[in-house]
Amino acid sequence: xxxxxxxxxxxxxxxxxxxxxxxxxxxxxxxxxxxxxxxxxxxxxxxxxxxxxxxxxxxxxxxxxxxxxxxxxxxxxxxxxxxxxxxxxxxxxxxxxxxxxxxxxxxxxxxxxxxxxxxxxxxxxxxxxxxxxxxxxxxxxxxxxxxxxxxxxxxxxxxxxxxxxxxxxxxxxxxxxxxxxxxxxxxxxxxxxxxxxxxxxxxxxxxxxxxxxxxxxxxxxxxxxxxxxxxxxxxxxx
Amino acid sequence: xxxxxxxxxxxxxxxxxxxxxxxxxxxxxxxxxxxxxxxxxxxxxxxxxxxxxxxxxxxxxxxxxxxxxxxxxxxxxxxxxxxxxxxxxxxxxxxxxxxxxxxxxxxxxxxxxxxxxxxxxxxxxxxxxxxxxxxxxxxxxxxxxxxxxxxxxxxxxxxxxxxxxxxxxxxxxxxxxxxxxxxxxxxxxxxxxxxxxxxxxxxxxxxxxxxxxxxxxxxxxxxxxxxxxxxxxxxxxx
Numbered sequence: 001x002x003x004x005x006x007x008x009x010x011x012x013x014x015x016x017x018x019x020x021x022x023x024x025x026x027x028x029x030x031x032x033x034x035x036x037x038x039x040x041x042x043x044x045x046x047x048x049x050x051x052x053x054x055x056x057x058x059x060x061x062x063x064x065x066x067x068x069x070x071x072x073x074x075x076x077x078x079x080x081x082x083x084x085x086x087x088x089x090x091x092x093x094x095x096x097x098x099x100x101x102x103x104x105x106x107x108x109x110x111x112x113x114x115x116x117x118x119x120x121x122x123x124x125x126x127x128x129x130x131x132x133x134x135x136x137x138x139x140x141x142x143x144x145x146x147x148x149x150x151x152x153x154x155x156x157x158x159x160x161x162x163x164x165x166x167x168x169x170x171x172x173x174x175x176x177x178x179x180x181x182x183x184x185x186x187x188x189x190x191x192x193x194x195x196x197x198x199x200x201x202x203x204x205x206x207x208x209x210x211x212x213x214x215x216x217x218x219x220x221x222x223x224x225x226x227x228x229x230x231x232x233x234x235x236x237x238x
Numbered sequence: 239x240x241x242x243x244x245x246x247x248x249x250x251x252x253x254x255x256x257x258x259x260x261x262x263x264x265x266x267x268x269x270x271x272x273x274x275x276x277x278x279x280x281x282x283x284x285x286x287x288x289x290x291x292x293x294x295x296x297x298x299x300x301x302x303x304x305x306x307x308x309x310x311x312x313x314x315x316x317x318x319x320x321x322x323x324x325x326x327x328x329x330x331x332x333x334x335x336x337x338x339x340x341x342x343x344x345x346x347x348x349x350x351x352x353x354x355x356x357x358x359x360x361x362x363x364x365x366x367x368x369x370x371x372x373x374x375x376x377x378x379x380x381x382x383x384x385x386x387x388x389x390x391x392x393x394x395x396x397x398x399x400x401x402x403x404x405x406x407x408x409x410x411x412x413x414x415x416x417x418x419x420x421x422x423x424x425x426x427x428x429x430x431x432x433x434x435x436x437x438x439x440x441x442x443x444x445x446x447x448x449x450x451x452x453x454x455x456x457x458x459x460x461x462x463x464x465x466x467x468x469x470x471x472x473x474x475x476x
Contacts, residue, residue, distance in 0.1 A: 105343060109461050116460055118452035143457050177475060213474050214356035219381050222354055223347050226467040229460070233468040236451050237415060 002047070002060065007067065010045075010080055014070055016130045023083045025132035027144075029075040030054065035142030036081055044080040052076035070134040083132055087148035090120040093183045094235065095163060097123035097154050099200050100191040101224060104129050108139025109225040110189075115143035117236050122147050123186070125154045125197075154188070154200055161186065166206045167196045168231060170221055173209030176234050181208075187231065192224050240285070240298065245305065248283075248318055252308055254368045261321045263370035265382075267313040268292065273380030274319055282318040290314035308372040321370055325386035328358040331421045332473065333401060335361035335392050337438050338429040339462060342367050345387075346377025347463040348427075353381035355474050360385050361424075363392045363435075392426070392438055399424065404444045405434045406469060408459055411447030414472050419446070425469065430462050 002010075012018040013026050024044050027033055033046060037055060048057035049065055054077050065074050089095075096119055101107050107129050114122050129136060131149035140147075158165055163186040166179070181187060188204070190196030196204070210230055212218065222230070240248075250256040251264050262282050265271055271284060271292060286295035287303055292315050303312050327333075334357055339345050345367050352360050367374065369387035378385075396403055401424040404417070419425060426442070428434030434442070448460065448468050460468070 109464060112457050112461060113464055115456045116450065116452060118456060139461075141457060141461075146455060210471070212354065214354060217384060218353045218356060219350050219379060222467070223350060223377075223379075223463070225461070225464060226347060226351055229464040229467040230471040233448070233471070 002058070002064065002068075007064075010068060013080070014134060016133065019083065019130070019132050024080055025083055025137065026070060026134050027079045027081060027137045028069060028071055028077070028134070029138075030077050032137060032142050033077055033079040035145045036079065039145035041084060041145060042082040044082055046077060046079045048077045071138070087121070087150065089123070089150055090148070094119065094181065095121065095123060095161075095186040096228075096232075097125070097157070097186055097188045098128050098190075099125045099154055099188055099196050100127045100194075101189065102127075102129055103192055103224075104133045104135035105139045106192065106223070106225045107131060107133075108136040108141075108144075110228050111136070111140040111147045111149065112143040113225065113228050113232060114147045115140075117232050119232075120146070120148060122149050123154065123157055124149050124151050126151055155203065158186070158200070158203055164205045165203065166208050167201060167204040168227055169195060169201075169207045169209055171209070173207035175211050176208050176231055177211070179206065179208045181235055187235075189224055189228055189231075240296070240302065240306075245302075248306060251318070252372060254371065257321065257368070257370050262318050263321055263375065264308060264372050265317045265319060265375045266307060266309055266315070266372075267376075268315050270375060270380050271315055271317040273383045274317065277383035279322060279383060280320040282320055284315065284317045286315045309376070325359070325388065327361070327388055328386070332357065332419065333359065333361060333399075333424040334466075334470075335363070335395070335424055335426045336366050336428075337363045337392055337426055337434050338365045338432075339427065340365075340367055341430055341462075342371045342373035343377045344430065344461070344463045345369060345371075346374040346379075346382075348466050349374070349378040349385045349387065350381040351463065351466050351470060352385045353378075355470050357470075358384070358386060360387050361392065361395055362387050362389050364389055393441065396424070396438070396441055402443045403441065404446050405439060405442040406465055407433060407439075407445045407447055409447070411445035413449050414446050414469055415449070417444065417446045419473055425473075427462055427466055 046057035047060045164182050165186050167188040284295035285298045402420050403424050405426040
């Protein structure tokens with residue numbers, strides 16, 4: 001079972017400040033938990049309903065699961081894991097950076113896309129939503145276990161890494177289909193509403209854009225995770 | 239102002255049954271509302287905070303806006319619109335169909351992607367989440383005003399339309415990069431967890447797949463709206 005204070009502690013992990021205080025985060029569902037364990041994330045505690053035992057999980061009833069869960073439809077298994085120590089940036093062919101992405105569903109989905117394309121590190125600006133936010137964990141569908149999210153000042157990173165930078169913009173960029181992105185470059189995506197921040201925008205070596213097809217009408221922009229999907233699929237196709 | 243019974247009626251529009259009963263749906267935020275009006279959706283009522291008047295909106299205070307809103311962070315404007323009569327399918331170059339897509343954020347995002355590529359009609363299976371669900375409206379970012387979602391039995395549609403059908407699958411399909419999709423074809427995407435249903439799968443003329451790059455590891459699949467983004471961007475690139 002679970003004490004009242006333990007329940008309170010776990011429920012408090014919805015908030016970033018508490019996740020940092022305890023160095024813990026929540027992952028729900030068999031798939032998410034299995035992938036974290038497979039990738040050596042250290043278990044704090046796992047709770048499960050009868051019949052869904054995983055890794056010495058503590059058996060709880062549905063009522064308690066409903067109290068623990070951050071989901072509208074609680075899963076059968078609820079895991080609490082230790083936040084791993086800050087990983088180093090794995091030097092890879094192409095680096096991806098997010099400048100102030102704020103929606104947890106978008107960040108989770110972009111982590112999953114990076115994982116699909118084998119990208120091991122994702123640079124996130126300090127203001128980007130926390131990757132241990134329960135909604136990020138949920139929408140990353142286990143990919144958080146394989147993609148290191150590294151929070152830093154993107155401006156400093158650009159200065160220190162000396163990488164050629166490419167930023168996705170809505171207007172005034174070259175088409176992604178005619179742009180050649182260097183293998184050792186850094187590809188930057190901006191905030192959902194405001195795009196890449198002015199400071200970073202002014203520093204970019206190249207601006208690239210996804211051509212709009214419905215030019216007479218249609219939306220002003222694509223969702224940031226759709227944009228990342230299209231740009232990366234086009235890059236890795238080569 | 240607003241009567242108690244009116245407040246109750248509007249709040250009840252969170253549920254599909256009530257949206258169908260009253261033939262009304264909710265759209266929040268200036269952009270969503272502006273786009274619906276631009277595209278001739280009929281206004282039932284619009285409510286706004288002081289300083290945010292739009293289209294004869296009824297002035298309400300923040301407290302009432304908080305009560306009305308379906309959002310965690312309510313917007314300044316809250317609209318209620320009539321659900322338009324079922325539109326006819328616009329015969330276009332490529333038809334998109336969704337087989338049992340269940341997540342409202344995914345449907346909203348796919349509507350936005352269709353709009354980006356100028357696709358005017360989206361065929362949805364009967365079990366696909368309702369396009370007037372508030373979360374769909376929100377994530378479509380106004381594109382719901384330009385893309386007709388037509389709910390029907392996809393199996394019957396395939397039989398009647400005689401279109402050549404292409405379904406996206408995880409295994410056993412031809413690469414999207416080497417597949418040629420006919421201009422008058424129908425491209426089908428399946429459910430988030432289970433893919434395309436067996437009945438439809440058995441009827442497909444062609445199965446296509448997005449090649450996985452992280453072949454030794456990585457996620458089992460991409461999010462359905464990422465997949466739609468990649469397949470459509472690749473198709474329209476030609």
